[in-house]
Amino acid sequence: MAVVISYGGGVQSTALVVLAMSEGWDIDEVVHVDLMDAESPATREYVARFREWLQREYARDITIIERNMYQDMLARPAFTPVPWHGRREKFMLKRQCTREYKVQPLTRYLYDRYPGDCIRLMLGISVDEYHRMRDSSAARIEHVYPLVDWRLTRWQCRDVIERAGLAVPWKSSCWFCPFRSVVSQWALVQRYPDLAGMARVLEDRINADRRSRGKDEIVVLRTDVMAEQEDFCEAGFCDV
Numbered sequence: 392m393a394v395v396i397s398y399g400g401g402v403q404s405t406a407l408v409v410l411a412m413s414e415g416w417d418i419d420e421v422v423h424v425d426l427m428d429a430e431s432p433a434t435r436e437y438v439a440r441f442r443e444w445l446q447r448e449y450a451r452d453i454t455i456i457e458r459n460m461y462q463d464m465l466a467r468p469a470f471t472p473v474p475w476h477g478r479r480e481k482f483m484l485k486r487q488c489t490r491e492y493k494v495q496p497l498t499r500y501l502y503d504r505y506p507g508d509c510i511r512l513m514l515g516i517s518v519d520e521y522h523r524m525r526d527s528s529a530a531r532i533e534h535v536y537p538l539v540d541w542r543l544t545r546w547q548c549r550d551v552i553e554r555a556g557l558a559v560p561w562k563s564s565c566w567f568c569p570f571r572s573v574v575s576q577w578a579l580v581q582r583y584p585d586l587a588g589m590a591r592v593l594e595d596r597i598n599a600d601r602r603s604r605g606k607d608e609i610v611v612l613r614t615d616v617m618a619e620q621e622d623f624c625e626a627g628f629c630d631v
Contacts, residue, residue, distance in 0.1 A: 393505040396513045397497060398423040398453060400434040401563035404515030405441060406548035407538055409555045411513070412449045418513075421445070422454045422500065424493050426565060428461035432583045433561040444557065456500055460492050460565070464593060468600035474569050475597075475609035482607065483569065498529050511535050519544045567593075567611050576612055587612070 396411060398404045398421050411418050423438055442453045464470060472487035501510050510532045516523050517538045527534045538548065549559050564571060566579050566586055580586045594611040601608060 393419045393501075393508045393510045394513065395419055395501060395510060396421045397515070398438075399515060399563050400438045400441075401515065401560055402545055402548050402552065403517050403520075403538060405437075405557070405560055406543070406551040407513060407515040408441075408445070409551055409557070410537070410541075412445070412451065413555070420454055420504075421451065422456065422497060424456045424458060424496055426461070426492055427457055427459040428589070429459070429492075429565045429567070431561065431563060431566045431579060432586070433579065434563040437558075437560040441557070441560075454500075456496050458492050458496050460488065461589070461593065465596055468596045469604070471597060471609070473565070473567070475611065476569055476613060478598075478608040478610045480607045484609065488565070498532065501532065502529075505531075509533065513537055515548075517545045517548055518542050569613070573613050580612070 394417060396404070396408055396418060398408055400423065408421055410416075411421075425435065425438070427435075438453070438455075445451050445453060460472065464473075471484055472491050473484070474486040474488075475484050477483070497512075501512070508531065512527065512532050513535050514524075515538060516536050518541075521536075521539055524536055524539065525534060543551070552559050561579075562571070562575060566576065566583075567590060580590075590611040594609070597611075598608040
């Protein structure tokens with residue numbers, strides 16, 4: 392049986408990898424799906440630094456699977472896997488991004504990498520977010536949740552990271568994710584100003600297509616709702 396950690400670049404999955412290494416767990420591989428231009432730049436920077444730390448401290452690497460969801464949406468503006476909010480009408484599109492850009496690429500990779508094997512896939516969900524636990528829909532993959540088994544909370548995961556001498560990562564997930572709070576989105580835009588222009592380009596491209604099909608416009612970066620939203624991507628593939 393192969394044992395793999397799905398690494399999302401957030402607090403819980405970083406703590407999970409640190410624990411696996413420090414406790415000497417028998418892990419075959421750590422895998423990260425990088426959504427490139429859609430990924431939070433803070434997450435991409437953190438993953439690069441963490442990868443260097445892992446190589447230096449434990450001679451282990453992170454396998455990177457690249458998928459560029461942002462460029463895919465520019466090329467096919469009718470393709471809207473992100474659950475965008477409506478600009479004027481109150482609606483939210485169907486969420487398909489986690490399945491199509493996190494779960495499916497990882498599943499295909501694992502099936503090719505470990506043909507015929509059963510795979511235990513460790514996911515970074517802490518005990519205070521146990522409601523995000525999901526069984527795998529893939530026949531040869533079993534989801535396991537070591538942080539829940541160890542009864543570790545998000546704050547305890549932060550302690551694990553800091554004790555290892557590492558900085559605590561920002562929230563991961565795509566920079567435009569509708570399940571980020573407005574404050575979180577704009578904090579990223581302030582730190583990475585190019586994101587504002589990228590958002591306008593994407594929004595204009597999608598809305599031009601939607602108008603041509605008689606569809607209501609969407610908004611990529613929201614400025615009208617200040618409430619924190621906690622319903623991040625299911626199953627822990629978009630780590631927080």
